[in-house]
Amino acid sequence: MLRNFLRAFSACTCVLSIGQACAAGFVDDSHADLVMRNYYFDRNYINATPQAAAREWAQGFILNMRSGYTEGPVGFGLDAQGLLGVRLDSSPDRTGTGLLPYDPTTREPASEYSELGLTAKARASKSELQLGTISTFLPIAFASPTRLLPQTFRGTYLKSQEIDNLTLHAGWLDRINLRDSTNYQKMSVASPNGRFNGAAESDRFTFLGGDYAWSPQLTLKYYHAELADLYRKDFFGFVDNRPIGPGSLKSDFRLFVTGEDGAAKAGPVDNRNAALMLTYALGAHKFGAGYMQLTGKTAMPYLFGTEPLVITEGTLSSEFLNPKERSWQVRYDYNFIAIGLPGLNGMLRYVSGDNIELPKLGGSNLKESEKDIEVNYVLQGTPLKGLALRVRNAWYRNDFAARASHRDDNELRVNVDYTWKLW
Numbered sequence: 088m089l090r091n092f093l094r095a096f097s098a099c100t101c102v103l104s105i106g107q108a109c110a111a112g113f114v115d116d117s118h119a120d121l122v123m124r125n126y127y128f129d130r131n132y133i134n135a136t137p138q139a140a141a142r143e144w145a146q147g148f149i150l151n152m153r154s155g156y157t158e159g160p161v162g163f164g165l166d167a168q169g170l171l172g173v174r175l176d177s178s179p180d181r182t183g184t185g186l187l188p189y190d191p192t193t194r195e196p197a198s199e200y201s202e203l204g205l206t207a208k209a210r211a212s213k214s215e216l217q218l219g220t221i222s223t224f225l226p227i228a229f230a231s232p233t234r235l236l237p238q239t240f241r242g243t244y245l246k247s248q249e250i251d252n253l254t255l256h257a258g259w260l261d262r263i264n265l266r267d268s269t270n271y272q273k274m275s276v277a278s279p280n281g282r283f284n285g286a287a288e289s290d291r292f293t294f295l296g297g298d299y300a301w302s303p304q305l306t307l308k309y310y311h312a313e314l315a316d317l318y319r320k321d322f323f324g325f326v327d328n329r330p331i332g333p334g335s336l337k338s339d340f341r342l343f344v345t346g347e348d349g350a351a352k353a354g355p356v357d358n359r360n361a362a363l364m365l366t367y368a369l370g371a372h373k374f375g376a377g378y379m380q381l382t383g384k385t386a387m388p389y390l391f392g393t394e395p396l397v398i399t400e401g402t403l404s405s406e407f408l409n410p411k412e413r414s415w416q417v418r419y420d421y422n423f424i425a426i427g428l429p430g431l432n433g434m435l436r437y438v439s440g441d442n443i444e445l446p447k448l449g450g451s452n453l454k455e456s457e458k459d460i461e462v463n464y465v466l467q468g469t470p471l472k473g474l475a476l477r478v479r480n481a482w483y484r485n486d487f488a489a490r491a492s493h494r495d496d497n498e499l500r501v502n503v504d505y506t507w508k509l510w
Contacts, residue, residue, distance in 0.1 A: 102115070114162065116155025119509040126235045127503040128184040130404070141146040141183040143196065145174040147235040156210050166206040170236045172267075173199045178223045178354045185234040187266050194333035202269040204239055214247040220264075225256060226322040226341065227294050227312035227392040231266055238392050243294075255297040256310070261290045265392045275391045276317055276353045277416060280409060280448055280487070283385040287352035291315035292390070304329045316349035318356045318388045334369035341398060345388055351354070358383040362396040364391035366418075371425035375418035379407065384409045399438055402457050407440045409453075414440035430465040448487040455481055455485035 096122055125149040131140045150169035156162025174187055179194040189196045204220030221240040222230045230239040242260035249255075263269035278285030296310025308324040320343060327338040343360040362379035377398045381387060387408045389395040399407045399414060407414040416438040423431035436459040443453035463477040479500045 091480075113157050114157040115154065117510070118151060119150070119152040121148065121150050121507045122504060122508060123507070124235060124502055124504050126186055127500070128186055128234075129499040130184065133496045133497065140179060140181055140185070142177075142181040143174070143184045143186045143258075146173045146234050147171065149174075149236060160211060160304075162210045164208045164210070166217075166220075168204040168206075168210060168239075169201070170204070171199065171201040172235050185267050187235075188269070200267075200269050206265075207371045213249050214245065215245045217246075221258070221260065223256075223258060223260075223294075225294065225296070225310060226308065226324065226343075226389060227296070227310045227320055228260070228292065229259075229396045229466045231392060231394050233394065234266040236266055238404070239264045240292075252300040253297055254299075257295045258293065259290040263392055272284065274314060276314070276388045277393075277395075278300075278353075279406075280386075280445055282409065283353040283356075283388060285353075285391065287317060287354075289315045289317050289352075296325040300325075301402075305489070312386075313348050314390065317353045318345055318351075319348040320345045320388070331367070333343070334367055337364075337366040337368070339364040339366070339398065341396075343387055343397075352364070352502055353388065355385055356388055357385050358387045358410075360387045360397065362398045364416075364423050371422040373418075373420035375416075375420070377416045378414070379416075380410055380413045381408065384410070386412075402438055402459060403479060403481035403500065404433055404456055404496060405438075405440075405455060406486075407438060407455070409455075410444040411442050412440045413442045430467045432463050434459070434461040436460075445487060453485065453487055455483070455487075457484075458482045471505065472504060477504070478500050 117226045121380060122341060126147060127144045129140065129142045132138065135350065137490060146172040152167045154164040154166065174196055177187055177196040179196070182189040182194050186190050187196045188200055206217050206219040206221065210214045219241065221242050221244045222237065223244060224241065230240065240260040241262040241264070242258060243254070244258040247255045250264040252491040263274050264271050273288035273290050275285055275288050276283045292314050296308070299307045302306055305325060305327045308322065309321040313319045323339050323342040327476060328335060341362045345356055345358045347356045359382045360379065362377065364377035366373055368471065379398055387395070394400060395406050395408060397408065398405065399416065416436060418434065418436040420432065422433045423433065439456045441452065441454045443455065444451050445453055459481045461477070461479045465473065466472055466474040481498045483498070484495045
């Protein structure tokens with residue numbers, strides 16, 4: 088049925104394209120898959136709190152359908168994404184995990200939610216233009232994939248590789264669809280700990296930038312973004328991979344420079360965030376160490392509902408982006424194939440932040456820390472090859488006195504993913 092839909096759309100496109108013949112590639116180059124994701128989320132607050140825990144269990148279905156392109160100098164296509172989330176366990180006193188939407192008044196969780204996203208696309212030479220439902224995975228706008236269903240945007244996105252070794256990205260977005268919502272809404276700034284005015288909204292996010300492969304080992308990155316009347320951001324970075332001794336060293340440098348834009352409706356913005364992560368790979372082992380320092384008068388802003396893509400990414404409870412915060416981390420990864428267990432991987436990490444300035448939440452020189460452990464396993468060589476199990480546990484602590492009732496939490500996430508390739 089899905090292929091018949093593609094054929095019908097292809098025929099319509101050809102009729103509308105004056106003098107252009109249709110390519111069988113529109114259908115023949117199409118592909119579709121269904122991701123089935125079972126997700127359990129449990130965040131337990133240690134101290135006396137208005138809500139003792141955020142705990143939910145849900146089943147998600149993510150249908151991705153990608154067409155090929157019609158024939159000619161400019162090819163046209165259509166992508167579709169169908170999303171469905173089903174509640175397995177929840178209650179009004181345990182909502183807020185990001186898995187399920189809930190009524191803001193009664194906090195009653197939805198029994199199910201669904202949506203359909205459509206993306207029209209055009210390709211010329213080595214450039215592609217998308218219009219409609221957009222997913223960007225860039226340092227200045229990283230669509231969050233960390234819950235039951237993915238977060239998306241509405242807008243226009245251009246990706247071009249016309250110049251050798253250079254990939255350019257440009258876009259205009261006017262709405263965001265959060266990962267636990269079916270509605271598009273205006274964009275705002277993430278504001279944990281009251282760092283900004285989270286109620287301020289914008290209907291225009293623009294960006295331009297790219298990645299340049301200077302050499303097989305070194306990639307340079309630069310992006311500029313503006314969230315109209317809220318903030319502007321520049322990102323400079325590089326990733327370098329090269330052999331050193333018996334292993335290889337990955338150097339990942341990231342610098343974010345942010346300031347106010349226009350009317351600055353979210354409040355003052357003045358931040359520089361510089362970070363370096365070094366990871367040495369030796370056989371089945373990876374040893375990592377990183378340092379990140381924020382300077383300026385405020386925290387680092389980023390789009391509410393997205394991931395900030397800093398080197399502390401992957402931590403479960405915090406992003407370590409408070410004003411003037413300094414954080415360091417150590418990380419260890421192990422691939423169990425070395426002891427005859429292919430598909431099994433593990434990770435340990437410790438992150439510590441200090442020098443935090445939050446006058447409204449307890450003063451200066453505040454601290455926070457997080458310990459993480461993760462195990463994931465992908466089935467090998469069975470009828471369910473590719474079935475993935477991921478278990479993550481985190482322990483987060485801080486000394487923010489004004490929010491002592493929410494100071495500490497332990498978090499467990501378990502998700503099982505299976506991707507069924509339809510064609």
